[in-house]
Amino acid sequence: MRPGHHFHSTSRRQVAWVRVDTQTILTIHTTVITRNPRVTLEHNGHTNWHLHISDVNEQDRGAYMCQINTDPMISQAGFLQVVVPPKIHDLGSSTDMIVREMQDISLRCRASGFPPPRVQWRREDGAAIQRGNGRDSAAMLVEGEQLNITRVSRLHMGAYLCIARNGILPAVSKRVDVKVHFGPVMLVSSQLESAYVGQRSKRLQCETEAYPRSINYWTNGAGEMIVAKEPAPTTYSTVKLNQNIYTSPAGY
Missing domain, CATH: 2.60.40.10 (Immunoglobulins)
Structure with missing residues (x-):
């Protein structure tokens, strides 16, 4: 100068x-x-x-x-006048979190710079952010250092990006991963299956939505766990994130 x-x-x-x-x-x-x-x-x-x-x-x-x-x-x-590019501080900002369904959460992002930076939140996958149950609660971008979400559900699971800009390059961002624990929900495509006498095999299938992934097993009419002979039947554990179903063999 x-x-x-x-x-x-x-x-x-x-x-x-x-x-x-x-x-x-x-x-x-x-x-x-x-x-x-x-x-x-x-x-x-x-x-x-x-x-x-x-x-x-x-x-x-x-x-x-x-x-x-x-x-x-x-x-x-x-x-x-001294301009300063934006900076996001770890102290006072949120880190990755694990919560249960129906809890309220607050994601915080503390940024500094001059001029004071504009802070926005968005989802990494490009989906809208659902902040509550109201008609106007969904938004692609949320302004401010704090993002509040009420009564979280499994659909809130994912990565959120806090982005700070003030016109001085470079803009900076911080990623916060939110995982939501929820109990298994069973999905059965067909509740009635038929087989004829002597049929060599019959596939019965059910899927579950859960996080963490559920451990699935089959029982007979007496409630006894079925221990299959080789080849063992494959059971599936499914995690549904933002309308996309991910299915994997149970235990994987």
């Missing part, structure tokens, strides 16, 4: 640079007063005076004034 001032003066006139908000004298004529090693002075005789600040940071934001000890005093001020 190189603010400067140009004027004509005699050798008896002196120039000073002042930090206005703190009333700190930075330089007087050719001498650097401040102990900040990032502040230096450049001048060309008695006409051009430039204050240099290297490695500018947020603490340098503020008003600076160039003063000439004339009578009356001549001065000119300028404001140094």
Whole structure:
């Protein structure tokens, strides 16, 4: 950063640079007063005076004034605006979570930067975010550092992205994975199956929706677990996420 001032003066006139908000004298004529090693002075005789600040940071934001000890005093001020790209802080932000159905959850994303960043939430899979049961509770994007979801269900399971932008590149994001525990729900495509005497095999199939994946087994009419001879029948455990059914052999 190189603010400067140009004027004509005699050798008896002196120039000073002042930090206005703190009333700190930075330089007087050719001498650097401040102990900040990032502040230096450049001048060309008695006409051009430039204050240099290297490695500018947020603490340098503020008003600076160039003063000439004339009578009356001549001065000119300028404001140094320091922009900072957005940053998401782990401290104060949510991490991956596991919850039970019907619980309320809050996802938090603490971001900083200058100008203050705009924070938005969206689902990683592109689906709408369901925040409740109301007509206007679904949205593709949710504004704000906190995302509240009431009475979560298995359909809320998935990854949520917090994105912070303030016009200064790069934008940043944080991923929060939400897993929802729910008990098994059984799906039977056909409740009545028939077979003829002597038929070598008959396949009976049922599917379950559950998270974590359920352990499935078959019983006979007496309630006894069926222990199959080789080849063993395959049972299936199914997890339904956002209308997409994922089916795998039980135990896998």
